[in-house]
Amino acid sequence: MYYYEIAVFGTYTYDTFTYTYEEKLSPGQRVLIDFRNQQKLGVIISETDEKNYNVKEIELVVDYKPLIKNEHIKLIKNASKKFLVPISEMGKLIFPPASSDKIKIKIIPKSPLSNIEKPIFLNEYYRKFKTKKAANKALKKMIKENIVELNIHIKKELKKKRKVVILKKDIIEVLNEKISNSGIKVVNYINEKNNKIYENELYEQKIISRSSTALKTLIKKGIIEIIDEEEVNEEPFIVELTDKQKELKEKILKNKDEIDLLYGVTGSGKTEIFFEVMEEYLIKNKKIMIIIPEISLTPQFVSRIKKRFPAKNIGVYHSSINSSIRTKTWYDAVNGNIDIIIGTRSAVWIPLKDLGMIIIDEEHDQSLYQFDQISYDAVEIAYLRAKIEKIKLILSSATPTLREMKKAYKGEINLLELKERVFTEMPDIEVIDLKKEEKVSWIFTKKVLEEINKILKNNKKVLIFSPTKGYANYLICTNCGNVLKCDNCDVSYTYHRYENKLKCHYCGIEKKVPNSCPVCGNPELQLRGYGTERVVNELLKFFLSNKIIRMDREVIKTHEELNKAFEEIKKEGPAIIVGTKMITKGLDIEDIKLVVILDSDRYLNFPEYTSQEHTASLLIQVAGRSGRKEKGKVLLQTFKSESDFFKFVKEHNYDKIVELELKNREKYKYPPYSELLMIIFSNPKFETALKESEEFFNILKNKDLNVELLEPTEPLIPKLRGQYRYQIVIKGNIDHDEFYEIIKNYNKKMHIFLNPPTTLI
CATH class of the missing domain: 3.40.50.300 (P-loop containing nucleotide triphosphate hydrolases)
Known part of the structure; x- marks a missing residue:
């Protein structure tokens, strides 16, 4: 038997747990295990020695080969220690969203001996047994005898083929043709759009109706042609760099696996520089990861990438894309089918095959820090990946963070500056x-x-x-001064006039505007702010x-x-x-x-x-x-x-x-001259939140930690989403190994934020 240490997803545990299996497995393989009488998914972190106590068996091996490498295992461990969060949750972040209805384990019969007529999902197979344990035992036997195999079923993305309309004749030639007014409108519109548009655009912009015969007539006359998007042979749209841009491009390439901070004013052509650097990496068959802070930036960024690299496979990864498509993108990236991946902070974890360079655009942006559930800083994760995987990292911004500026001034990273705009002056x-x-x-x-x-x-x-x-920041009573606040959160409602509703922008609750003040009954309520x-x-x-x-x-x-x-x-x-x-x-x-x-x-x-x-x-x-x-x-x-x-x-x-x-x-010894750790305890009961924060504070106070330790206090928002909150703030040179052990041993859930970009959490 072989013994393995496993990070068990979704258990909020700082420890790995030992399980055994009769065959040799590798770190990075995902497995199904029985954890406290619940079936859980986990990842093998390492092989370990035989134990002198009873060890549970792995119930099922999900991945027949590891999907992540040893470097990614190291990333999970290092990130867990750095951000002081459970290894069980860090391990989960590196894999795709595992929503049960989107990604499923499928049993594929290979022999009639299996008594399984056609491929079925694991959950369907479980229904034939009294317990999952019995089902997994039978399934494991069939896998060993090679009469069935497991596959991860990925819901396929239904790609609609988009039609492209191309203007084939010069506008002067078209004027000599006899065509209808609708036809002229179509030709003029395509001409304005550089002679090529998507067919749907004509209908969406109401140039013609779907029932119009104008397109058929124009095709017959040889004025336009309509082809599938895939058939369009695009030439790369390359912008000639200025002398200064060329100089910085050469410096970045010369710096190889070092970290570069591209600090340039808005409109200075930072993007064009890293496009040219990307070209050099892509020629060597290296893949590129681009992290942007906001989903709202994705459309125009993807458009620019496609114009510059039309022959490359581009993947997009962020939370607004449904989980089935994200899962497919993840597998494509891991299997080397994507050349350039563009995504928001969660994409920084993707184990992209043959990764050569990470670019973080707008590196100053607070959105690159995750606050929900498990906190981490995508920029710091990129630093870890660059060091562990020996890859290039470029940080780009017109207003870099003080952390990066300090590193650049000290020579820890390379500072590359662009002080002027390319096409015009600064406003x-x-x-x-x-x-x-x-x-x-x-x-x-x-x-x-x-x-x-x-x-x-x-x-x-x-x-x-x-x-x-919204319309107004808050609603106040003109008699008693009461501000209408959310029942779940200790924050004021925002008034939305169009819907005539009060909304909490923290928990999302909505309510009708009352006719009078709920405290004193005064009917005069006044809107403040905008x-x-x-x-x-x-x-x-x-x-x-x-x-x-x-x-x-x-x-x-x-x-x-x-x-x-x-x-x-x-x-x-x-x-x-x-x-x-x-x-x-x-x-x-x-x-x-x-x-x-x-x-x-x-x-x-x-x-x-x-x-x-x-x-x-x-x-x-x-x-x-x-x-x-x-x-x-x-x-x-x-x-x-x-x-x-x-x-x-x-x-x-x-x-x-x-x-x-x-x-x-x-x-005042604030980051980047020290570390700042904020620990928040939350509970539906005020007394419990206070008690747990005081307990943990006393544990810390009795240790020789050599840090500044502030007593538990209510944060700026003392109640959020129905939870009362207390925070402990720690400042100084934090010993991460020591704090990790203290937090692990306390064994109660807390929300931990290391060097957050805002303390208004």
């Missing part, structure tokens, strides 16, 4: 003092509305950033005839809706785009000439040590959406126009903000 930033400037409404100053009007008249676009969605919905309503008073596009997670809930919104924005002509953080990340629309930032002080006033860094990054990133092809303008409304902070933002001087903020962090 002018004008700081508008809300204390002095004339206001037309309490959202907009007169100057802002005048500038918007000027841009729209010039047939260009305006981007307006509002920090929050979000995107109210901004749009206000704009309609002044720009009723103009197109206004709202982009936030209330109106855009699916990947398809996101794609449609981007298509709408790309259309030529004047428009106002109103959005939250969703629009600040990598949005590259050429004719956005003006950016307006409404509430610049909001994030700066947050009670946390990262507020200066994140506000600077946010404002500079939003400002960077303006004037991508010709010089643009940014209007920034604030009550603190005289502060040095806004002076540096106006000058696009992120370096100065970094310099001052690093001094503050060093002075």
Whole structure:
């Protein structure tokens, strides 16, 4: 018999557990086991010695060969220790989503002796037995006798073949043909779109109806042809690099497996540099992983990659894609069928075959840190992978984190800078003092509305950033001052006017607006603050005839809706785009000439040590959406126009903000000059959350840990999703091995966050 240490998925355990099997297995194989009388999936971490106590047998081997390598096992172990989270959950992250109705174990009969007539799913097979244990015993015997085999059934993605319409004749030639008005509309539309479009576009944009015969007529006359998308032979769209871009490309290639920080202003062509570097790796049959912070960036990023590398297989991986397609993408990546994988933070775990390089775009973004369930930082995971797998890592941003800037200044990573835009100058930033400037409404100053009007008249676009969605941030009683709060969370409801509802943006609960204050009965309730919905309503008073596009997670809930919104924005002509953080990340629309930032002080006033860094990054990133092809303008409304902070933002001087903020962090011993560990205990009972936090605090206090230890306190949101919460904050040089053992031995569930980008958890 052989003995194995197994990380058991979904058990929230810091230990591996020993199981035995009669055949030799390898680390990385997944197995089904009996864990505390429940059937669980796990992964073999290592082989171990024979034990002198009773050891349970592995019930079933799921993978006939390991799907992950020893390097990935090492990644699981190291990440578990680094982020102080259970190895059972880290092990689960590296595999695809294992939803029972999407990925299933299938039994394939190989001989009539099996008494199984046709392939069946494991769950169906279990129904023939009293217990799963008995079923697995019989199945194991049949596998050993080679009369059945197991396969992972992956639901196949039904790919609809898209038809492409190509204009074959020159527009001048077409004018000499006798064609209908509908035909002329089709030809003009295709001509505007560089002579090639998807057929569906003609119907979606109402150029013609589906019943129209215009396309058949145009095909007969040889004016157009319609072919399957797969038959289109695309030439790579290659942009000629500037001398500076070429210089940085050569440095990156020369640095080989070192870590590079590509620090360039918005619009400086960072993406084109790593496209050229990717080319060199792809020629050597190395695969590329690109991590982006937001799902909203995916459509335009995938479009650019496909244009640049039309012959390569590209995979997309993020949570908005259903689990069956993600599972297929995962297996394609592991089997070497994908050349370039693009995804959000969860994609950083994919064990892509022949991986040569990881690129993290917008590396400053907080979305790269996972807060839900198991916390980790995708950038730090990429660092671990680069070291363990000896691969290239490129970090790219116009506003790198202080952590990366400090590493670059110390020479731990390579700093590569781009200080100028490729096509145009940086936009002018004008700081508008809300204390002095004339206001037309309490959202907009007169100057802002005048500038918007000027841009729209010039047939260009305006981007307006509002920090929050909804109509009003909260509802308050004018008599007793009671703010209407969510019953599950200790936060105020946001009012949504269109639906006339109060919504909690933390737990998602909704309720009708009450007729009176629930505390004192006063019927006068007042709306305070504003979000995107109210901004749009206000704009309609002044720009009723103009197109206004709202982009936030209330109106855009699916990947398809996101794609449609981007298509709408790309259309030529004047428009106002109103959005939250969703629009600040990598949005590259050429004719956005003006950016307006409404509430610049909001994030700066947050009670946390990262507020200066994140506000600077946010404002500079939003400002960077303006004037991508010709010089643009940014209007920034604030009550603190005289502060040095806004002076540096106006000058696009992120370096100065970094310099001052690093001094503050060093002075007060905050990351990146120490580690910050936040541990949150939560429970439906207030007393239990407090008791567990105090118990654990006392355990830590009695250890010689050489760290700053803060007593349990309520976090900023003391109740969230029906759970009362208490937090312990630890600051200093943390001994991860020691803390791992302490947390493991305490053996009660807690939420652990190492160096989170925000302390407002």
